[in-house]
Amino acid sequence: MKRRSPAVRPKQSRRAGHGAVTLSDVATAAGVAPITVSRALNTPDTVSEALRERIGAAVAALGYVPNRMAGALASARTRVVPVIVPSLSNVVFVEVIAGIQETVEAAGYQMLLGSTDYDLAREAALVATLLGWAPPGVLLAGLRHLPRTVELLKTAAVPVVEFMEYGPRCIDMNVGLSHVRAGAAMAAHLRACGYRRLGFVGARMRDDYRARQRYDGMNRHCIAAGDTTVTLFETLSCEAANDSDQEVGWCALPEVLAAQPRIEALFFANDEMAVGAMLRARRDGIAVPDRVAIAGFNGLPVSGLMTPGLTTITSPRRAIGQRAGAMLLARINGDLSQRLRIDVGFTLEPRAST
Amino acid sequence: MKRRSPAVRPKQSRRAGHGAVTLSDVATAAGVAPITVSRALNTPDTVSEALRERIGAAVAALGYVPNRMAGALASARTRVVPVIVPSLSNVVFVEVIAGIQETVEAAGYQMLLGSTDYDLAREAALVATLLGWAPPGVLLAGLRHLPRTVELLKTAAVPVVEFMEYGPRCIDMNVGLSHVRAGAAMAAHLRACGYRRLGFVGARMRDDYRARQRYDGMNRHCIAAGDTTVTLFETLSCEAANDSDQEVGWCALPEVLAAQPRIEALFFANDEMAVGAMLRARRDGIAVPDRVAIAGFNGLPVSGLMTPGLTTITSPRRAIGQRAGAMLLARINGDLSQRLRIDVGFTLEPRAST
DNA sequence: CTGAAAGCGCTTACAG
DNA sequence: CTGAAAGCGCTTACAG
Helix, strand or coil: CCCCCHHHCCCCCCCCCCCCCCHHHHHHHHCCCHHHHHHHHHCHHHCCHHHHHHHHHHHHHHCCCCCHHHHHHHHCCCCEEEEEECCCCCHHHHHHHHHHHHHHHHCCCEEEEEECCCCHHHHHHHHHHHHCCCCCCEEEECCCCCHHHHHHHHHHCCCEEEEEECCCCCCCEEEEECHHHHHHHHHHHHHHCCCCEEEEECCCCCCCHHHHHHHHHHHHHHHHHCCCEEEEECCCCCCCCCCCHHHHHHHHHHHHHHHCCCCCEEEECCHHHHHHHHHHHHHHCCCCCCCCEEECCECCHHHHCCCCCCEEEECCHHHHHHHHHHHHHHHHCCCCCCCCEEECCCEEECCCCC | CCCCCHHHCCCCCCCCCCCCCCHHHHHHHHCCCHHHHHHHHHCHHHCCHHHHHHHHHHHHHHCCCCCHHHHHHHHCCCCEEEEEECCCCCHHHHHHHHHHHHHHHHCCCEEEEEECCCCHHHHHHHHHHHHCCCCCCEEEECCCCCHHHHHHHHHHCCCEEEEEECCCCCCCEEEEECHHHHHHHHHHHHHHCCCCEEEEECCCCCCCHHHHHHHHHHHHHHHHHCCCEEEEECCCCCCCCCCCHHHHHHHHHHHHHHHCCCCCEEEECCHHHHHHHHHHHHHHCCCCCCCCEEECCECCHHHHCCCCCCEEEECCHHHHHHHHHHHHHHHHCCCCCCCCEEECCCEEECCCCC
16 A cells, blocks of 8 residues: 555646645535535535535545645735834834734634834835735835835725834824934933933834934933933944944943043933843943933833833833724724724833932 | 726636736737746746847836746646744844754745744644645644644655654654753863752743753752752743743742742743843842852853853754754655754853852 | 647636 | 536646
8 A cells, every 4th residue: 555656646737726725525425415514614514414424524534734825815804914124133023913913813713913113115016926825914014115106006996004113194094102202201211310311222223213203302301401412322333233222222321421521421222222222331330320320112021120210201112003903893893983092101110220 | 097996907807816926928928928037937047038138128018927836737846845844032032043044045045933832732733834835844832832833744745854852763854952951061161160069940841841840850960969959830820921031030030049949049940031030149148159059041242242151051042943954855855865864962061150 | 930729726706 | 405617816837
C-alpha cells in the first residue's frame, strides 16, 4: 500500500484545484446536496438534527476545512478587517492592536495587519491591495494620508475608522486623543513646577507628526504664557536608523545639555526616549530633576518604576483599539446611531522627575 | 442631479455583487475581452503595448481594484501567509515578525498575523480558520502544539516553518535557537563569575515553556557541575495578569531575597523582568552585583543602558524572522535544496551586573 | 497577440 | 426542512 504511482491520484478536472476536500465531497459522503452541507455549517438550526449529525460526522471524517475565499466570493462578505499601522516595533501601536483584536475577534472577525514603516506611499499601496479582499471595513492609524489613499477608501465605500489622534477632519470615523492638547497640558505642568526654559526632544519627527503636534501644543501654550521658552531638539547626531528610542534618548541628553546649558526641563517625544535619558543621567551623575527635569509621553509601566518616577502622559491605548473596533463593527452591522468621532482624552501623571 | 431615487441604482443581477468595478467593466470600457485585461495586469508582456495602454487608462479611469478572492479562487494560489505567534505585547515576537514581514513583502507576499495569547486551543482554531484561505504556507511560533494543530497542517500539506526555538522534532521546517543551551550558557557564566547559589525567576512558565527550557538547561548544567544550586522562583504573589514583565521583576526581587537570603545570582526569564528588578534594586538600595547579581535574556538595547550594565543573552530575533520567511518562500517556489532546520544560536553578553 | 468557454468552491434566490 | 440552478469575479486551458 506504500506505492505512490501517479495513478493513485484521484481523477481531476482540467483546472488546478486545491486537491483539498470540498463541500461537495462532504455532501456526497453524507448523501445530501451541497447546499444542505452549507446550511448545516452556517445556519445549523435550519437543518434537521438527523442530517446535521450525519453531515458533522462526514466533515470530521474527511477533515473538511471550508474554503473561505469561495464563501466570501459567493456571499460578497468577508470577516477579515485590515488594520494598518505605521510600525509594529512601537509598543503603543501594539497595545492599540491588542484592543482591536480582542474586540473584532469576539465578534467573529479576523484582523489582517499591515505596517507602513511611516511611509504614506506604502500605506496607499497597502490600502489598495487590502481593498482587493473586499473587507467589510478598514482600520487605519492616523489622520494624515495621501489623497490617493483617501480616494481609494471613498471609492470602496467601506466603513473606515482612523485611530490614534483625534482631529476635526476624518474620512469616516475617528477615535483618538488630541496630541496638541497633550503637549499643552505638559507645558502647563512644567510651568506650574516653575520651569521656564523648556525643551522638546523628538526623533524622526517628519514621520512622527503626532510628536510634532505635541511640540506644537507645548510651544503655543508657552507663547501664550509669555514667560516661557521652548527649544526644539530634533536633529540629533546620534539618531541612527536602527537605534531604539531608548538609545536615542540616552545619546540625546548630553548633546542637549551641551547645546543649551541653561535648559531646565525636557519633554521627550515618548517614554522610551525619556527612560534612555534618565538612565544616561544616572550613569553620568546628572541630577534629575535638579539639574534638568525630564518628562515622557505614553504612560508605559516603566515610568513608575524609575527613580525618580518619570512624569508622563498616559494614553488609553487599549481603549482606543477597543473603541475603534467597536465603532467599525457597529457600522458594519448597520448601526448608524453611534458617534462618529471620539476623543478618548489622556491623563497627566506628575512624578518626581519634574 | 442630487436625486437619489432607487431607480438611479444600476441594473443588478439577482446576486449580491459588490457593486464594485469588475474586470469585465474594464474590458468593456477598453473594448477588449476580460481575459486580455487579466493578462495586461498579471503578465503585461504578453499583451501588445497599444492594448496595454488602453487597458491601463480604463483601469485608472474606473478606479478598478482587482478582487483578490476571485483571483485566488480561480488560480488556487494566494500570496497571503499566516503568521501565528503567542503574543504581540512581547517585543521579541514583534521583532521576529518584522523580519518575516520584510522578507515576505519583498517577494510580493502579505502577512496575516494571528495571536494566540499562549493558548494552544486558540492556536488550533486559528490554524483551522487560516487554512480556509488556502495559504501557500504557514509560519508558526514554537514547536509545541496540540495534535489537532499538527494534523490540520499535515492534512493541508502546505509548507510550515516553526520558528523561535530550535529542536529535534518539527512538522516541516524549523528555525530558532536552543533555549536549553542558552540556559546552560548562562549557568556556566554565573559559575565562572564565582556564584554558586543561583536562582531562576520566571513568570507564567506553564505558558512560556521556552523560559522553562532555559531553566532546565541552567539546572542540568549546575547539577553536572556538582557544586552549584539552582532555585526556581516561579509562583510570585505579585504576578497580576495585566502586569508588565518589568513590574513583575520589580515586585519579585524583594520577595526572592526574603525567601532565599543567601541567593547570589538571579537569572530572569527575560530582560524586561531583569530591568524591573534592577530598577527596584536601585530604589531600595540593593547593590548589584554585590548583594545579588542579575542577568536577563534577549539582549534588548536597554540592557546596555542600565547602570551597572545588564548581563544578557542576545537572540538574533530579526534574523529568525528573515530566515523563517526565506525558508518558506524557497519551499513555496519549489526549492527543495535548502536546509530544513536552522539553529541560529545566541550570544552571551557579560556586563557589570554579574 | 487575443478570445470564447469552462471552472474554482462556495452561497443566493427560487422552488417544492 | 431539502434541493437544482445560477452566479460571485476571476484564471486556466484550449483555440485561433
